[in-house]
Amino acid sequence: MSDPHDDDTIDALLRQQFDGPVPDDGFSARVMQRLPPRRRHVTWPLWAGILVGAGACWSSLLFSPLLRAGWQDWLAGELSMPAFVLLLAMAGMSALAGWWCVAEAGDR
Amino acid sequence: MADSAAEARIDQALVARTLLGNDQRAFEHLLRRHQGMVRAQLRRLLRGDGAMADDLAQEVFLLAWRKLDQFRGEARFSTWLYRIAYACFLQACRKRSWPVGDAGDGEVGQLPAPSPAMDLQLDLERAMQRLSTAEQAVLLHCVQLGLSHDEAAYVLAMPLGTVKTHAARGKAKLKTWLAAWRTTSEEQIS
Numbered sequence: 005m006s007d008p009h010d011d012d013t014i015d016a017l018l019r020q021q022f023d024g025p026v027p028d029d030g031f032s033a034r035v036m037q038r039l040p041p042r043r044r045h046v047t048w049p050l051w052a053g054i055l056v057g058a059g060a061c062w063s064s065l066l067f068s069p070l071l072r073a074g075w076q077d078w079l080a081g082e083l084s085m086p087a088f089v090l091l092l093a094m095a096g097m098s099a100l101a102g103w104w105c106v107a108e109a110g111d112r
Numbered sequence: 113m114a115d116s117a118a119e120a121r122i123d124q125a126l127v128a129r130t131l132l133g134n135d136q137r138a139f140e141h142l143l144r145r146h147q148g149m150v151r152a153q154l155r156r157l158l159r160g161d162g163a164m165a166d167d168l169a170q171e172v173f174l175l176a177w178r179k180l181d182q183f184r185g186e187a188r189f190s191t192w193l194y195r196i197a198y199a200c201f202l203q204a205c206r207k208r209s210w211p212v213g214d215a216g217d218g219e220v221g222q223l224p225a226p227s228p229a230m231d232l233q234l235d236l237e238r239a240m241q242r243l244s245t246a247e248q249a250v251l252l253h254c255v256q257l258g259l260s261h262d263e264a265a266y267v268l269a270m271p272l273g274t275v276k277t278h279a280a281r282g283k284a285k286l287k288t289w290l291a292a293w294r295t296t297s298e299e300q301i302s
Contacts, residue, residue: 014283014290015255021236022256025148026155031166032143035173042134042177 247282
């Protein structure tokens with residue numbers, strides 16, 4: 005059914021039939037005249053959001069006994085349950101940040 | 113291959129200059145490099161309507177200007193533009209209720225036997241118009257615009273398998289319809 009020689013013939017005929025690129029004839033100039041100004045990407049709402057979020061997180065955890073106990077145990081070199089939870093949360097956040105970096109690098 | 117890789121790098125650099133420096137001249141370079149093929153693509157899709165194709169091409173480049181930061185370099189810049197152009201074409205078809213449906217799906221007959229006055233290219237044009245719209249689009253992108261099956265799948269937003277099926281089916285139909293011309297065409301090409 006699909007004899008390669010025939011496929012080549014059809015391909016060649018189709019390429020012959022194609023006229024190729026259209027000459028510019030002022031097209032680009034017309035488009036350039038209609039180009040609207042580029043809107044700058046505003047990044048401050050993102051950073052403000054991150055700061056507010058981090059601040060809220062910190063203030064809610066600051067007075068939590070779990071965080072304080074975990075921190076103290078960790079500094080004392082004691083792997084208690086609060087220290088383990090704290091460690092686990094930090095490892096999770098690091099893994100999340102690492103995954104996000106790899107995903108961003110892959111997109112570029 | 114090396115040429116197309118170099119071309120892709122030039123496009124990437126121009127895109128980066130446009131985005132980082134808000135450089136309209138870099139975008140103008142991109143526009144001049146690609147307008148010819150995008151307009152040719154749209155002319156074929158619109159069956160030779162040059163004015164309409166140019167209107168759509170203008171829309172394509174304005175969209176590309178607005179959405180340039182969404183170009184991630186996963187595909188070549190030209191492929192990205194073809195994809196926008198094909199989406200604009202489909203949208204225009206829906207807006208103006210042009211038929212996008214199938215033209216001659218299923219019927220695999222043969223064109224009338226060629227008389228000396230009939231031209232092979234004219235017959236090919238007629239045969240192309242008898243193909244379904246999807247088959248026409250796949251052959252245009254894969255054969256005439258020189259995209260790979262993967263790239264055509266990206267432009268036409270179709271699964272890869274569907275693209276391959278349309279390409280094989282379209283060519284098979286053309287072979288059947290142009291069977292009477294086979295010897296003549298082989299002579300012309302050689």
